[in-house]
Amino acid sequence: MRVIAGLLLVLWIVLPVVPVLLWSVAVQWAAPAVLPPSYSLQSFSALAATDTVRAAGASSLLGVGVATVATPLGYLGALAIQRLPRVPARLVELTLLAPLAIPPFALVMGINVAFLRFYLLPSVGVVLVLAVTALPYTAFMFRSALATYDSRFEEVARSLRNLVANGPPCPGAPARWCNRPGILPRVPGGLGRLHRHAAYRRGAVADASHAAGVRCVGYRE
């Protein structure tokens, strides 16, 4: 049963692609014919033409540019919707949705005036316009991602960061080996390690081990 359902699903996805594949190798394909009457690779050779490559390059660049702008903005928008009190959050939500509601033509014409006034580079302008239309999608994608995320994980992470310098610095060692939560990886046994470590923190054997360079040795990888 599951196999049949799976096959049906595959067909459902694959079938619509078949005509497209046929089109890509057809010379002409008119209405009554079930299959194209003649085939050629003409369309594929056109792919390699410089114009197509340039256009593809420009599209990709635009795409990357838009994603770079719209993704972080969308994240911030989603955060604002999640964290702000109800009414301001609603306003942010509406603002983010607005580009979907306003006809693109009106949007572009309106914003063009502003861009001209700021002497904006045309390519930057295009990226910004596209980013505005992409924003609702990135924002709502992040919103659903944030909905399943417990913000207390951030608190845990904060409480686990340790910027308090532990123990005395180790003389003669590069600074990056010091001021880290110190433990001596070479001392065998869990509690043995803890014990040595506790001793350092109490300062009891710190001096002796400094002289031996022990504390720092632990950090050399």
Next chain:
Amino acid sequence: MSSSLEFIGTSRSFGEATVLHEVSLIVEPSRCVALLGGSGSGKSTLLRIAAGLDDPSSGQVLVDGGDLDGVPSEKRGIALVFQKPLIFPHLNVVDNVAFSARMAGQSRQAARRHAMAYLELVHLADFAGRSAGRLSGGQEQRVALARALARNPRILLLDEPFSSLDSRLRENMYSLVEDIRSELAPTIVLVTHDRREASILADSIAVLDDGRILQHGPVAQLHYQPATLAVNRILGGLNAISGQVDGGIHHSVLGRVRVQPGMVDGPAFLVMRQEAVRILPAGEGTAVGNVAGLKSLGAHTLVRTEVAGNDGLPETLTVEVSGDPGVSVGQMIGLQPVNGSGWAVIR
């Protein structure tokens, strides 16, 4: 070297509701204080304020005498084990414990080796490679404990860390805490609503009720010399006999019982723990009781007795006896305080 932690008049309100009322509490270096209180009494809120995850509405938090106001969480040297384990779902067990070392810039390898020592400590070394989603509740809590310990805190705040462990594992964790205390000697604040756990682990108990510290003192003091009826109730005391104090003697249906010096004359309740009363054959002891009910606690039994006074209403006195009490409902028995003296409170 561990630190002292001190709250001075710390209050916290959420809108209209005041959750903490001028809490003042001192935790000496390397000591363990249990914060005991019912659900919603503000225990977690107090820990969050100490850890820098929440700000007090007024009052101060001091570490080694220095005010922590404005000091961000990561610079406080305080680790908090949350009430929920909150294991990072994208990391496996060992990387969860290694998180703090990684954040401090250690290599993955060194951080993991460091983490393994702590996983051994909580008996989870075999689970190092397990993904976070495939742990039981108790295992998650132990990972959370190891993760906080691996951060080398000067002060360790534990928010009901053992509440989802079975009793055997809980006993193991108690001895683990003992180990940690003797090895690392951090200052510990342990939140719990289990007075037995508080008594086992802590040097002193602070009772928090409705956002107020009612009493802070050694374990025995809280059990046998509660400041108020509320403290007696929270510490599991079942008996409060109303009566009058006159010249250092409490008069009630239990007869005359000497109470603590300095007790002013007037109406007062005699607090007498159920463990501190003995059942005797009828006719002996200082009072006569009528057995009104028996309740088994497993190895122990609670005997509820009605003690009739010369005047007024009968009082209920509950006695805890180990094993078979050897009495039945309706039987008349004699009652006697184990100690000659008692403890009286006014409210």
